[in-house]
Amino acid sequence: MKAVEIAQRRKEITELLYQQNELKVCDLVKIFQVSDETIRKDLTYLAKEGILEKHHGKAILVKEKELAPVFQRTTQFAEKDRITHAALDFITPEDFTIGLDQGSTIALLAKKMLSLEKKQIFTSSLAAITQLSISQHKLFCFGGEYSPADMAFRNSGNEVFPDIQFDLCFFGSSGVKNRKGFCTSSLIDAEAKRRMLKKSTKKIVLLDHTKFERTSLVQVAPWSEVDIVITSKGLPLDYERMIRANAKLVLV
Numbered sequence: 001m002k003a004v005e006i007a008q009r010r011k012e013i014t015e016l017l018y019q020q021n022e023l024k025v026c027d028l029v030k031i032f033q034v035s036d037e038t039i040r041k042d043l044t045y046l047a048k049e050g051i052l053e054k055h056h057g058k059a060i061l062v063k064e065k066e067l068a069p070v071f072q073r074t075t076q077f078a079e080k081d082r083i084t085h086a087a088l089d090f091i092t093p094e095d096f097t098i099g100l101d102q103g104s105t106i107a108l109l110a111k112k113m114l115s116l117e118k119k120q121i122f123t124s125s126l127a128a129i130t131q132l133s134i135s136q137h138k139l140f141c142f143g144g145e146y147s148p149a150d151m152a153f154r155n156s157g158n159e160v161f162p163d164i165q166f167d168l169c170f171f172g173s174s175g176v177k178n179r180k181g182f183c184t185s186s187l188i189d190a191e192a193k194r195r196m197l198k199k200s201t202k203k204i205v206l207l208d209h210t211k212f213e214r215t216s217l218v219q220v221a222p223w224s225e226v227d228i229v230i231t232s233k234g235l236p237l238d239y240e241r242m243i244r245a246n247a248k249l250v251l252v
Contacts, residue, residue, distance in 0.1 A: 009034070010042050014051055017061045018187050018217065024058045050178045050215035062215070079208050079232050082252040084109040086230050087170060087206055095167040096120055099196050100128045102152035102189070103172030105206045107131055122161065124192065127151040142192070154188045169200035171226070173207045175214035180242065181223050182207065183216035190218040197221055204228040212239055223247050 009032055016031075017023055028039045043059045046052050052059040087109050091098070100106050100123035110128035113119070114135045123129060124142040130151075132139055144155030171193060173182035182205045184190050197203055203226040212235055223229065223246035230250040243249045 006042075010046060013042055013059075014046060014218070015187055017046075017052055017059060021061045022058060026057070048178075049219070051217060062217075080105045080108050083206050083208060083230050083232065084112055086250055086252045087204060088112050090202075090204060090228065091116060091168065093117065095202070097122070097164065097167050099123065099166040099169035099200060100125060101169070101171040101193060101196070102127070102150050105208065106170060106172045107151075109170060109206065113137070122164065122166070124153045124155065125151065126153070154186065155192060164199060166196065166200040168202040168204070169196050171196070171203065171205045171220075173205055173211055173220075174216040176207065176211050176239070177213060177215045179215065179219050181219050181221050182226070182229075183219050185217050187218055190220050193220045197225060202227050204230065207231050209235060212236055 012032075013023070013028060016028075025036060025039050025043070028042075029036055032039070043052065043054055046059070047054050050062060052061055083105060091113070097120045100110060100121060102123070102125040104127070106123075106125060107127035107130075110121075110123075110125070110131040113121070113132065116137075118136050118138070120138045120140070121128075121132060122140045122142065124144065126141075126146070127150075129139055129141060140161065142153060142155055142161070144153040146153055171182060174185045176183050184193060197220075205226050205228070207229070209232045211231075223243050226247050228248045228250060229243050230252065233251045235251070240249065240251075
């Protein structure tokens with residue numbers, strides 16, 4: 001069986017698990033028309049990725065602890081302040097069209113972008129838009145279903161602004177423990193991030209040290225698909241080596 005077919009099936013299993021929370025091996029065998037052994041290998045792989053727990057004859061979704069609302073995530077403010085200050089230095093005068101992901105770190109970066117010369121900024125983050133609403137920048141919102149905890153919109157339908165190309169995109173991440181790239185807790189959010197990745201000339205990920213201490217539901221993309229990762233000094237050595245092997249690592 002081709003690797004792409006295996007990857008697609010595992011993605012579909014993950015999506016089903018995200019919808020139903022629990023799946024039986026026998027049902028997955030019927031759905032995908034493959035052997036019991038093949039499904040068990042898929043579940044073993046996904047268990048190692050931290051997505052599910054294997055039980056007798058079934059798989060159960062590993063649920064993350066619910067995040068606090070975005071403006072209450074202030075326990076690492078000094079750390080995020082250093083990270084976003086470093087991120088600001090990577091915005092050049094030539095970077096006119098900029099994409100912003102969601103999350104408290106990205107919202108803090110948005111606040112610091114008030115001092116920049118006029119830009120075109122695209123985002124799904126209401127938190128970022130709130131920070132930029134008094135700026136001279138031209139703002140565009142992707143829209144979709146509103147998530148109060150993230151203060152952001154999630155769009156699982158047709159792509160909004162399909163013809164844009166970003167000079168630069170900044171991405172946040174949920175936990176990356178046991179992963180080989182940056183992550184999110186939402187399948188819908190993962191697809192939106194991947195669309196932004198494909199359309200961006202420069203791609204920068206911002207994450208504080210706590211992200212290396214917990215896992216997430218979905219890996220958005222491997223480190224090799226981003227250009228720069230900005231995080232705090234003192235991250236685990238194995239992650240430092242992994243990231244440096246694939247992207248520029250900036251420690252603050």
